[in-house]
Amino acid sequence: YIDYYDADGNCHPSLSHFPFIVLKADNSNKIRKVREEAIRHKIAFTDFTHTMTEGGSIAQQAWTKETPESELEYLGICLFGDTETLKSFTGKFSLYR
Template identity: 70%
Template sequence: MSVLPDENQKRFIAILSKKMELGRTLNVLGHLSVGLSSQLESSESQYVDYADMDGNVHPSLSHYPFIVLKADNSNKLRKVREEAISRNIKFTDFTSSMIEGGSVEQQQRTKETREVDLEYLGVCIFGGTDTLREFTKKFSLYK
């Protein structure tokens, strides 16, 4: 077994609008997770396989914590996005323009909307724990 870095040095944090129903919330979280994972180099993130006693493998689970928080509104999510950009932190976001229709239609609708008019439904970030806590500590755990 290889030596893994301290699991508390980095983390994933997803911050989701508390105004969505459960099905939409899970859909947004899925899109955010996959999108952010695609941006990360294997040297940045660590994924581990778990093996059970019967020799079955449970593959590719994050070594680093994945924390899910909730936001009261779109503007709070926008601020997280802006903070990630200003600190050069990898992120992805999801807006209401990305809900209906296929991805081509969603891209067009987003392109036709000014950023200030976008309603953010979620933001997902990855980085150093201490840095991320500086601007996410005011959010509550999603329960």
């Protein structure tokens, strides 16, 4: 990560040196399938589900722990890995606009 500075000297910290490509999925199940592929390919990822939208982190963790994976509504996922490997299972998604 690197820090960016504006003309006034304000720091905009911890931005990735590498670009983030944001893709759009039609529904939660498509994100679930991408998550499964990430696990299969040993790709580092972080996901975001409906159980992470209300309350603080303690409440969110409890709600997530009480929810079976099959009932989680995936809202997003961030993948960290080799571009060609990622393209092999994300290539069908369009850019988010």
